[in-house]
Amino acid sequence: MTHSLTTHHPFGPCEGDLPILAVRGGMPLQEALTQACEYLKSVSAGAAELVENSLPHLRALARNVEHVSEIARALVEASVAGLAADAA
Numbered sequence: 001m002t003h004s005l006t007t008h009h010p011f012g013p014c015e016g017d018l019p020i021l022a023v024r025g026g027m028p029l030q031e032a033l034t035q036a037c038e039y040l041k042s043v044s045a046g047a048a049e050l051v052e053n054s055l056p057h058l059r060a061l062a063r064n065v066e067h068v069s070e071i072a073r074a075l076v077e078a079s080v081a082g083l084a085a086d087a088a
Helices: 029-053 056-087
Strands: 009-013 019-023
Touching: 029 056
Parallel strands: none
Antiparallel strands: 009 019
């Protein structure tokens, strides 16, 4: 079985729209998804804090960020589990 790998992917525009960061190519896909899930956990925690502490007129936006990050995390977790099942 072949292992899926990431490709080089620049992101983070700065002045002149030049990317300032990049995902390294050749990283095992399962490892990249696991790291993405960890970042999404941080986003969810921050969004939950915003929901609790934001002004009433901004709570709906904060809840939206919270829910969207939870959906993204669930998709990543399901993808990691699928890759692990394929590898077994």
